[in-house]
Amino acid sequence: MAMIEKLTRKDFMSDQEVRWCPGCGDYSILAAMQLLLADLGVERHNTVFISGIGCAARFPYYMNTYGMHSIHGRAPAIATGLAIARPDLDVWVIGGDGDMLSIGANHLLHALRRNINLVIVMFNNQIYGLTKGQYSPTSELGKITKSSPFGSADQPFNPISLALGAEATFVARTHDMDRSHMQYVLNRAHQHKGASFVEIYQNCNVFNDGAFESLTGKENRQDKLLMLRDKEPIRFGQDARYGIGLDQDGCLRIIDTDLEGTEKILTHNEYQADPSLAFALSRLGASETEPRPMGIFRDIEREDYGAAMTAQHEAAQKKNGHGDLNKLFRSQATWQV
Amino acid sequence: MTVASDKRRINLDALVIRFAGDSGDGMQVAGDRFTAGSAIFGNDIATFPNYPAEIRAPAGTLAGVSAFQVQIADHDIYTPGDSPMVLVAMNPAALKANIADLAVGGVLICNSDAFDKRNLEKAGYQSNPTEDGSLDNYKLYSVPITSLTLEACKDIGAKPRDAERSKNFFALGLITWLYDRPYQSTLDFIKLRYAKNPQVVEANTLAFNAGRHFGETTEAFESSFEILPSQLTPGEYTNLTGNMALSWGLIAASTKASLPLFLGSYPITPASDILHELSKHRNFNLVTFQAEDEIAAVGSALGASFGGAIGVTTTSGPGVDLKSETIGLAVSLELPLILVDVQRGGPSTGLPTKAEQSDLLHVLFGRHGEAPVAVVAAATPAHCFEAAIEAVRIALMYRTPVYLLSDGYLANGSEPFCIPDPEELPDISIEFATSPNKILSDGSEVFWPYLRDQDTLARPLARPGTRGLEHRIGGIEKADGTGNISYDPANHELMVRLRAAKIERIADSIPPLQVDDPDGASILVLGWGSTHGAILAAVNEVRKLGKKIARAHLVHLNPFPKNLSEILNRYETVLIPEMNTGQLAMVIRSTFLKDVVQLNKIQGIPFKVSEIKAALISLLDGGQL
Structure with missing residues (x-):
């Protein structure tokens, strides 16, 4: 057996100078990815990063793998064709919230529902960065930007709810301030067969600085972030004082264990076929009193599109034999002249 | 009779x-x-x-x-x-x-x-x-x-x-x-x-x-x-519509290139039958993918091409507009891509089930920036087979998007198709890069995705999965050779000119235009696409009257055959019948500074033989149209 040399982050760094603004959250995501792929020992030549347009979409240029920087919004569609044609490859899709939820939202939804074998990573900074600061489909209502001087009147998307509604089989959220959690989530997404959707809260320090500070800042995390863990009670806060339970009207509610104990706290199950609880969890954090869940909302098994296509191809070959032009040309009535 | x-x-x-x-x-x-x-x-x-x-x-x-x-x-x-x-x-x-x-x-x-x-x-x-x-x-x-x-x-x-x-x-x-x-x-x-x-x-x-x-x-x-039975060339025949012949041509091309075929398509009249036909033949090395929209259809085809398949998308009418941005990307990436446009009446929804030749200027020029692509047009329902193979050949050899033009009349019309021997079909396979192609000054060996073949100007294609040739491509202007992002002004001009020159080089690989002129005529009828049959029949009828008429039919519309200029200048009068307001006529005039006589019909139905015959007789009699 050949010696396998341990890969390092350097193996995954391309020779291109990274051109994001200094201090951008994209740097930490890039580092997390390069370190993770080195740790996993993935084969660079079997790895492809496909992106659309936007700051995040420059990502493939910095990865020493195969890559394509395509056009605005279309990365999931292009990656779909690649993943179907080449089931042997590891295909990643990288984009921002404008790329994937505005101009390309349709492709994202369809890639998820079809369960194309892709890892789709959406950097959410709630702003348009490359075009210098307009509101995005995840910007909060009332957001003041260059294109919304009187406040945005657009109801934002909740990306996790959207992905679950689109029948995604793997849905997760992490953030750029926690490398080890990012790597855990990305690794799990990578292991999942089918379409994986990962939302990463990412700070744009130029046009939307501190958008997630109240959640992801070190001093705020304990109270504001709810770390989802499979088969564990859904708890958060100092000493895990609070938990999530179900109200009589079917809505989630916060349980203070000091008052009610722990028995009514729900247990998280990533592998639950029914998406109802995952969806309810995705709605948490809408108000300031609620925590924002991080981690894996859903990870279920469903045949991926490429596998279904391969099965059809094999069945057709079994039934009709390998494609033969002579047979094709005579597949309907012929006559001699 | x-x-x-x-x-x-x-x-x-x-x-x-x-x-x-x-x-x-x-x-x-x-x-x-x-x-x-x-x-x-x-x-x-x-x-x-x-x-x-x-x-x-x-x-x-x-x-x-x-x-x-x-x-x-x-x-x-x-x-x-x-x-x-x-x-x-x-x-x-x-x-x-x-x-x-x-x-x-x-x-x-x-x-x-x-x-x-x-x-x-x-x-x-x-x-x-x-x-x-x-x-x-x-x-x-x-x-x-x-x-x-x-x-x-x-x-x-x-x-x-x-x-x-x-x-x-x-x-x-x-x-x-x-x-x-x-x-x-x-x-x-x-x-x-x-x-x-x-x-x-x-x-x-x-x-x-x-x-x-x-x-x-x-x-x-x-x-x-x-x-009574007709006297066709001896052989084995089957009856094919243009859409079927085109589908079979794509399958044959994939077989002769030894590459998988990937069709990304969104249903649209009158192109959908190609999707239906190809979907039936999953035992070949092909996948059909019904995309969520026209943009995803062409996008998925381009993604498949990046992976080393023959990416194809089929469409008509408004679908052609929607694909433009992705085609521009394919021009920049210099990847093979087949764009089948089964033309129908426009603008907008227009006449979905009727035929027109009104997309010629669009496919030649309908993209932002200077984004030239090759264009091939089928002449008859059975010719769709051959035209499809030719489109794939050009796309693979020159790493370029190729528009394959058909129309509603060819798509649904049928004629006997003489079954070819697969062995006799052209081998259109290409070589992919498997090793580095450049040695840097420090002695290291690297792969430069835009280091061109000096004859064809085509770039090397390294499929993902090829060890050691990892590289990134994208829609931002890139430096010739390395393919790295480049905003250098001189490089941009070089790349614009190179992309155009590469399309021009295709003319080296296409046959000269044949002129059917047995009598030494002074009038040439120049056609393209589905007007072939009506022109041919009209010319035959006029010749039966003892008159001289020359005839030529263009299959390659970009680039043109190299001898087209010489042919045009050989004739006093050139008549171009088209099912549009004069799109080929405009291109011929502007490219060759040769005036032409137009004969146009924009009714969603093909020319009658008698209409072309009447125009020819009028021209022969020294009249005007």
């Missing part, structure tokens, strides 16, 4: 027949079966289905009329014929919509059951034309097709409403007898096609046979006609 052989048998050399009825009357099936029967008999055939965009427009109205025209002949023919000699009209609306085309003296068969007051009113007739003498110029046969069909089916217990649906087979049976067509293949077809519903098989069979027997036993039809 007619030679009597015996009292009841008359030989015809060609016959043009049109079946017309409501959209739901099964006229396309009747026409299709008549064609298939004739093709198997060895006649040359050319068909023209003409139907509304609405699936079922209100019954009995002019909007709902669907027609199928076929020409069958004992010799080579090039079009479905100008004017039908036989018209089958299943109701007054079908009569009204089609009677103007019927040749004077032609045979007119009307379903008299449908000529009631209500239907006559719906079609806008004040009185019954089959009774008021207005059709005296034709050989009119009023046949109660509906009631005879019901009568034929009465014993099998079918509801009258169901039995009535077999009336198209009664009409087909009658015509089959009248023109002495083989009938067994239609009986076999009925069994196979309706196998799931034995009662329908029985009803259609009874109706078909009743129609045949009606013709044979009714005094009304004094004689039947026969068309």
Whole structure:
């Protein structure tokens, strides 16, 4: 057996100078990815990063793998064709919230529902960065930007709810301030067969600085972030004082264990076929009193599109034999002249 | 034209027949079966289905009329014929919509059951034309097709409403007898096609046979006609529509390139049949993917091309607009990509089921920035096969998007296809990069994705999965050679010129344009696309009058064959018939500073032979159009 040399982050760094603004959250995501792929020992030549347009979409240029920087919004569609044609490859899709939820939202939804074998990573900074600061489909209502001087009147998307509604089989959220959690989530997404959707809260320090500070800042995390863990009670806060339970009207509610104990706290199950609880969890954090869940909302098994296509191809070959032009040309009535 | 052989048998050399009825009357099936029967008999055939965009427009109205025209002949023919000699009209609306085309003296068969007051009113007739003498110029046969069909089916217990649906087979049976067509293949077809519903098989069979027997036993039809087999080039034939021929061409191209075929497509008339046909042949190395929209269709095809497959997308009309941005990316990435545009009437939704040649300028120029692509146009339904292989050859060899133009007339029209020997088809395989292609000054070996072949200017293609050749490509301008992002002004100009020069280089690999000019004419008819048949037939007719006409037909529209300039300058007058307002004419004038005479038709229906013939005669007589 050949010696396998341990890969390092350097193996995954391309020779291109990274051109994001200094201090951008994209740097930490890039580092997390390069370190993770080195740790996993993935084969660079079997790895492809496909992106659309936007700051995040420059990502493939910095990865020493195969890559394509395509056009605005279309990365999931292009990656779909690649993943179907080449089931042997590891295909990643990288984009921002404008790329994937505005101009390309349709492709994202369809890639998820079809369960194309892709890892789709959406950097959410709630702003348009490359075009210098307009509101995005995840910007909060009332957001003041260059294109919304009187406040945005657009109801934002909740990306996790959207992905679950689109029948995604793997849905997760992490953030750029926690490398080890990012790597855990990305690794799990990578292991999942089918379409994986990962939302990463990412700070744009130029046009939307501190958008997630109240959640992801070190001093705020304990109270504001709810770390989802499979088969564990859904708890958060100092000493895990609070938990999530179900109200009589079917809505989630916060349980203070000091008052009610722990028995009514729900247990998280990533592998639950029914998406109802995952969806309810995705709605948490809408108000300031609620925590924002991080981690894996859903990870279920469903045949991926490429596998279904391969099965059809094999069945057709079994039934009709390998494609033969002579047979094709005579597949309907012929006559001699 | 007619030679009597015996009292009841008359030989015809060609016959043009049109079946017309409501959209739901099964006229396309009747026409299709008549064609298939004739093709198997060895006649040359050319068909023209003409139907509304609405699936079922209100019954009995002019909007709902669907027609199928076929020409069958004992010799080579090039079009479905100008004017039908036989018209089958299943109701007054079908009569009204089609009677103007019927040749004077032609045979007119009307379903008299449908000529009631209500239907006559719906079609806008004040009185019954089959009774008021207005059709005296034709050989009119009023046949109660509906009631005879019901009568034929009465014993099998079918509801009258169901039995009535077999009336198209009664009409087909009658015509089959009248023109002495083989009938067994239609009986076999009925069994196979309706196998799931034995009662329908029985009803259609009874109706078909009743129609045949009606013709044979009714005094009304004094004689039947026969068309002898034609003298096509020896070989084995099958009847193909343009969409089928194009699909088979793509499969053949994939086989001859030893590469998988990936079709990304979104359903759209009249291109969808290519998606349907390719979907059937999953035992070949191909995948069909019905995308969520036109943009994803072309995007997925481009992604597959990046992976080393032959990425194809098929579309028409508005779909062509939607793909433009991705095609620009493919131009920048320099990846093979096949864009099939089955042209239809525009703008916007336009005429979805009708043919036009109005996308030529769009496919040549319809992208932002300077984004040249190769363009190949099919000339006849069967030629779609060859054109598809040629499009794939160019795309692979030059790593470029190629537009393959067809149109609604070619797509649905059919003709005999001479089955080729797969071994004789061209080998269009290419080599992919497997090792570094550049040594840097420090001695390291690297892969430069834009280090071009000096002959073709094509870049090397390294498929993902190839160890050591990892690289990134994108839509941002890139440095020639390395492919790295470059905003350098001089490099951008170089790349714009290189991309254009690469498309021009394709001309090195295409055959010179052939001119059909036996007599040394001074007038050249230059055509492209589906006008081929009408031009050829018109030129032949004019030559029969002893006049000189030259003819050439362009398959490659970008780049043009290298000898086109020389050919154009050889002729005093160049006539360009086009189903648009003069798009090739504009390109020829601007490219070669050669004035041309335009002949344009923008009615959603093909040129008649007589229209082109009249233009030629006018030009020959020194007149103007």
